Amino acid sequence: MASTAIASSRGSKIEVTLPNKQARLLAVACSGAASMLNKVSYPMAEMELRGFGKSRVEVDRFDLASYMSDFDAGIRQTKMKNSVLLGYSHGGYFTTMYALRNPSKVSALVLIEPALFTERAELEHRAVLAEKGDGVGAIKAMLRYVDRETGLDEDRSAAEAKKITDHAQSSVTIAQELRIRAENPISERELGELKMPVLLIGGTESRVADMVIRAASCIPYASVSWVRGAGHLDLLYKPGNAKFHDRIAAVINGFMATLA
Incomplete structure (x- = not known):
C-alpha cells in the first residue's frame, strides 16, 4: 500500500506519496497520476507542488529557488539514486527547470505536454x-x-x-x-543544454501540441509520442479517459526500459 510523507523545504511542507516498492519515477504535480497510470510497470512516487494538496506554504512569499528546494526534499523522500521525473503541464515546467539547474540529479525526464512556452x-x-x-x-x-x-x-x-x-x-x-x-x-537555448533522455508526450487534438513540437526541436536526446485523439486535459487530468492513459502508460514503460 502507498504511504504519504511530508518533507520539509524552504517555507513549505511537501506532500510525497510513496509506492510500496522502491520508486523508479517521481510524478510532479500530477494529482493522482499513479492511480490513472496504473499500467506503468515501474513504481511511481508523487509529489504535490507547494500550495497544492497537503503541500502547504508557510511563508508570505516564495521564489523559484523555493521550488528547486522542494524537489530536493521530495527526491530525498523517494531515496531514488537516479531520478526520473515525470511532469504534466505546469509540472512539466518545474521538472524541466529542476533538470536544467541540477543535471547530475536527474537521469531522465518524461514531459506530458509541458507548459514550457506559455x-x-x-x-x-x-x-x-x-x-x-x-x-x-x-x-x-x-x-x-x-x-x-x-x-x-x-x-x-x-x-x-x-x-x-x-x-x-x-x-x-x-x-x-x-x-x-x-x-x-525557459529558452530554446537552455532546452538544448539538456543531456539526459527526454520523453515528450502530446495529444494530436491538443490546442497546445505545438509546445511538444517546439521542445522536440530543441532537446538533443528527445523522443516524441503522440496520443491520437487526445486533447490537453485528456492526457492526464481527466481520470475517466482510460484509453488514453493506457497508451501513455505503454509509452512510459517502453521509455523506462531503455534506461536500464
Whole structure:
C-alpha cells in the first residue's frame, strides 16, 4: 500500500506519496497520476507542488529557488539514486527547470505536454486575476488557453476550475506560481543544454501540441509520442479517459526500459 510523507523545504511542507516498492519515477504535480497510470510497470512516487494538496506554504512569499528546494526534499523522500521525473503541464515546467539547474540529479525526464512556452502576458493575466482573489477566474483563463472546448463552456469550465482551486491552498499561492513562471522563462537555448533522455508526450487534438513540437526541436536526446485523439486535459487530468492513459502508460514503460 502507498504511504504519504511530508518533507520539509524552504517555507513549505511537501506532500510525497510513496509506492510500496522502491520508486523508479517521481510524478510532479500530477494529482493522482499513479492511480490513472496504473499500467506503468515501474513504481511511481508523487509529489504535490507547494500550495497544492497537503503541500502547504508557510511563508508570505516564495521564489523559484523555493521550488528547486522542494524537489530536493521530495527526491530525498523517494531515496531514488537516479531520478526520473515525470511532469504534466505546469509540472512539466518545474521538472524541466529542476533538470536544467541540477543535471547530475536527474537521469531522465518524461514531459506530458509541458507548459514550457506559455506567453508571459498570458501568465501575468492569470496572476492578476488570482491576486485579486479570483483563483477560479485564473484557472478558467488557463482552460480557455489549453482546451477551448472546456474553457468556452461556462458550466464545464466553472466545474473544472473549482476542482483545481479546491485542491489549492489559496489564490495567493496560485498567483505566486504564475508570477514565478512568467519571470523565469525557459529558452530554446537552455532546452538544448539538456543531456539526459527526454520523453515528450502530446495529444494530436491538443490546442497546445505545438509546445511538444517546439521542445522536440530543441532537446538533443528527445523522443516524441503522440496520443491520437487526445486533447490537453485528456492526457492526464481527466481520470475517466482510460484509453488514453493506457497508451501513455505503454509509452512510459517502453521509455523506462531503455534506461536500464
